[in-house]
Amino acid sequence: MAPYISAKRKGIHITNLTRSAHFLSEACDLVFDTASRGKQFLIVEWAAIRARCHYVNKKWLGGMLTNWSTTETRLHKFRDLRMEQKTGRLNRLPKRDAAMLKRQLSRLQTYLGGIKYMTGIPNIVIIIDQHEEYTALRECITLGIPTICLTDTNCDPDLADISIPTNDDAISSIRLILNKLVFAICEGRSSYIRNP
Known part of the structure; x- marks a missing residue:
């Protein structure tokens, strides 16, 4: 995570916002392209409801995707x-x-x-806390499902396909990033509906 940290003050790591913005833009492009082809997503509940995606809001059951x-x-x-x-x-x-x-x-x-309405394995999984949801990440890696992870300083950014360095304890930053991703999903879906 060292390349994504810009400073350390009073024992707290501060992430490089320029890099975060770059990776967020990259993630939004990927999500838009995938949604414009009518693919499925797995994401957090409150964001998923807005984007009409599937979600897991409790414990990730081991083998949910691999089995x-x-x-x-x-x-x-x-x-x-x-x-x-x-x-x-x-x-x-x-x-x-x-x-x-x-x-x-x-x-x-x-x-x-x-x-409950998921009919197959999702095409992209968006993981909020890579450290907590390591099981989900391992399953996605095993199946070759692209992942977008919000990574804190205690995470390995190389495990995810797109890592967005952020403080995963700050709800406002998570909400901002998820709003951007949800907007990209909705825009991609609307272009898919217009041009199937």
């Missing part, structure tokens, strides 16, 4: 349970069975709610 067949089976189970709940079939079951299925539905909603 896609199992994840797909769990997604089918999740959709079936949601349909049973909407139609009222769960209420007609004995209390014990209904309670067990409702608990299972709640757990599936917690971990798979953001990817």
